[in-house]
Amino acid sequence: MIRMLLRVLGHEYAVPMRRTMVLMTITAIAEGSSYALLVPVLRALFGSAPGDAVPWLIAFGAAVAVYAVLRYTSDLSGMRVGTTMLRGMYHRLGDHLARLPIGWYSSGRVGEVSVMASRGLLQAMGVVAHLLAPFISACVTPLTIIAVMLAFNGRMGLAALAAVPIVAAIQIWTGRSTAAGDAESAERGHEATGRVVEYLQAQPVLRAGGRTAERFRLLDDSLREVQHASRRSTLSALPGVVGLTLTVQAMFTVLLVLGAYLALGGDIGAAEVLTILVLAARCADPLLSLAEIGGGLRGARSELARLDTVLRTEPLREPREPIRPERHDLEFESVAFQYGDRTVIDDVSLSVPEGQRLAVVGPSGAGKSTLLQLLARFYDVDAGVVRVGGVDVRAISTEVLMARIAIVFQDVYLFDGTIEENVRLGRPDAGEAEVRAAATAARLDEVIERLPGGWAANVGEGGALLSGGERQRVSIARALLKNAPIVLLDEVTSALDPVNEAAVHDGIERLMAGRTVVMVAHRLRTVRRADRIVFLDGGRIVEEGSHDELLRRGGRYADFWNVWSPSGEKDMQKEGRAAGTAPGILPA
Numbered sequence: 354m355i356r357m358l359l360r361v362l363g364h365e366y367a368v369p370m371r372r373t374m375v376l377m378t379i380t381a382i383a384e385g386s387s388y389a390l391l392v393p394v395l396r397a398l399f400g401s402a403p404g405d406a407v408p409w410l411i412a413f414g415a416a417v418a419v420y421a422v423l424r425y426t427s428d429l430s431g432m433r434v435g436t437t438m439l440r441g442m443y444h445r446l447g448d449h450l451a452r453l454p455i456g457w458y459s460s461g462r463v464g465e466v467s468v469m470a471s472r473g474l475l476q477a478m479g480v481v482a483h484l485l486a487p488f489i490s491a492c493v494t495p496l497t498i499i500a501v502m503l504a505f506n507g508r509m510g511l512a513a514l515a516a517v518p519i520v521a522a523i524q525i526w527t528g529r530s531t532a533a534g535d536a537e538s539a540e541r542g543h544e545a546t547g548r549v550v551e552y553l554q555a556q557p558v559l560r561a562g563g564r565t566a567e568r569f570r571l572l573d574d575s576l577r578e579v580q581h582a583s584r585r586s587t588l589s590a591l592p593g594v595v596g597l598t599l600t601v602q603a604m605f606t607v608l609l610v611l612g613a614y615l616a617l618g619g620d621i622g623a624a625e626v627l628t629i630l631v632l633a634a635r636c637a638d639p640l641l642s643l644a645e646i647g648g649g650l651r652g653a654r655s656e657l658a659r660l661d662t663v664l665r666t667e668p669l670r671e672p673r674e675p676i677r678p679e680r681h682d683l684e685f686e687s688v689a690f691q692y693g694d695r696t697v698i699d700d701v702s703l704s705v706p707e708g709q710r711l712a713v714v715g716p717s718g719a720g721k722s723t724l725l726q727l728l729a730r731f732y733d734v735d736a737g738v739v740r741v742g743g744v745d746v747r748a749i750s751t752e753v754l755m756a757r758i759a760i761v762f763q764d765v766y767l768f769d770g771t772i773e774e775n776v777r778l779g780r781p782d783a784g785e786a787e788v789r790a791a792a793t794a795a796r797l798d799e800v801i802e803r804l805p806g807g808w809a810a811n812v813g814e815g816g817a818l819l820s821g822g823e824r825q826r827v828s829i830a831r832a833l834l835k836n837a838p839i840v841l842l843d844e845v846t847s848a849l850d851p852v853n854e855a856a857v858h859d860g861i862e863r864l865m866a867g868r869t870v871v872m873v874a875h876r877l878r879t880v881r882r883a884d885r886i887v888f889l890d891g892g893r894i895v896e897e898g899s900h901d902e903l904l905r906r907g908g909r910y911a912d913f914w915n916v917w918s919p920s921g922e923k924d925m926q927k928e929g930r931a932a933g934t935a936p937g938i939l940p941a
């Protein structure tokens with residue numbers, strides 16, 4: 354357990370951890386040893402001169418005082434090491450999560466990681482702060498008392514010692530027999546938390562479906578599973594708890610019978626028997642607490658195992674000798690990529706010269722967004738190479754690559770803060786004037802004027818207090834402020850109404866100016882202006898060329914264009930740019 358804790362935390366904590374454990378062990382020995390002084394106290398009290406007990410009583414009081422000081426110091430040390438480890442663990446987990454491929458973050462993981470980062474970490478780190486001292490005390494104190502008994506009376510000491518292997522065997526057996534149940538119970542608990550998160554997030558969908566009062570069946574099922582799993586886990590631990598109680602009772606009874614037998618035979622006096630029984634009673638409490646502490650330790654162990662699994666997940670590999678690309682042209686060379694065993698990008702080769710715009714078009718599920726994500730190295734390719742400025746993205750440090758790329762997604766996430774804070778995320782060290790200029794270019798100033806708080810208006814969690822179009826303007830302002838030479842746009846305007854779309858469109862035009870752009874778009878107005886268009890289907894490029902070339906070819910892109918024609922035609926009329934399009938290809 355401790356080894357696992359140190360592996361998860363890092364071995365820099367080994368020294369303070371060992372020091373604390375030594376202190377806790379000394380404290381437990383001090384506790385057990387202090388009971389040794391009860392022997393002369395009881396002997397004197399039951400002997401001919403009870404007054405002789407006074408100096409021993411004073412010594413006993415002093416020993417208890419020493420124990421109290423040690424206990425305070427060791428508990429404090431446990432708390433300090435525990436909280437330091439907790440802080441270290443938060444940093445370690447945070448650093449690791451930031452280096453994991455974006456693909457690792459599936460929806461289920463969000464719930465799992467949030468439980469792990471809150472309850473899981475506290476429970477795992479609570480081992481040092483709260484469980485280690487009672488555990489060491491529950492093991493070492495009884496052993497010390499038995500050593501005192503052995504010194505006091507060999508036969509009775511041996512009888513007490515016989516309980517030790519039985520207690521150890523019960524603990525080991527309970528640990529093994531409950532491991533599966535505990536793991537299942539923890540697993541179901543994590544699942545249920547994920548369902549609760551889902552339930553909260555799905556409120557609008559559930560209500561839209563008219564399920565306001567009805568309970569969420571998936572969550573109900575999950576909670577029922579938690580109940581069953583925790584019942585199974587409790588039942589599997591029960592024989593261990595009962596076994597431990599019976600063993601302690603049996604030890605006590607054996608000592609009582611043996612004491613009575615020895616006393617009747619005249620081998621020892623009543624005072625000695627009483628002393629042994631008092632010592633045995635002092636053993637009982639810590640031994641019985643082992644059952645509860647064991648349960649806590651097992652729970653913490655399963656949380657630690659979870660943390661261990663996350664920390665062992667391979668992060669995106671950083672290059673040993675990173676190369677900084679000098680140019681910003683983009684290239685895919687025979688790229689293949691799979692989600693699990695499903696090929697999503699299949700032998701794709703394409704290039705985008707610096708400063709040009711490539712549009713990626715195709716049916717839903719064709720792999721368009723995945724193509725963008727491979728460019729930003731959200732995932733590593735399974736075959737082939739993705740290059741930025743002629744350099745394999747795997748040879749560029751994540752920091753440098755991310756500094757060169759600005760990404761605008763259809764779904765914008767804003768942090769719970771002011772509009773200004775959210776725009777500033779694009780470049781935290783930007784000056785006031787730069788932030789304002791980016792906002793104006795993204796036509797965010799119109800939004801700011803409307804909002805009661807202006808720049809200081811709070812956007813709410815995830816940007817919930819803004820409309821979709823307003824959120825999109827914030828994200829474009831963010832990207833403009835970043836001023837990256839490469840821009841990736843993923844269906845930025847697909848979900849917007851015409852007014853917002855026009856505003857966002859202006860911002861996007863400014864964002865794209867003079868930059869290397871790859872855009873995934875359904876609105877053909879944007880696509881038409883691209884220098885080059887690739888039509889993707891089933892992860893393969895099936896057509897490639899300029900808008901006019903592809904229309905003339907009359908293939909998949911032309912079909913696509915025909916389906917979208919009403920809006921395309923309108924767009925063109927609005928822009929008065931129909932001149933470049935081949936006559937007769939425009940839908941009637």
Ligand SMILES: Nc1ncnc2c1ncn2[C@@H]1O[C@H](COP(=O)(O)OP(=O)(O)OP(=O)(O)O)[C@@H](O)[C@H]1O
Nearest residue numbers: 456459692697715716717718719720721722723724
């Ligand atoms: N995280 C994921 N895990 C497994 N499969 C995924 C994941 N993300 C996407 N896919 C699958 O990969 C395929 C390509 O997805 P992608 O999002 O790239 O398509 P797309 O062309 O952008 O689609 P759309 O136009 O609908 O957004 C889809 O079939 C999708 O189901």
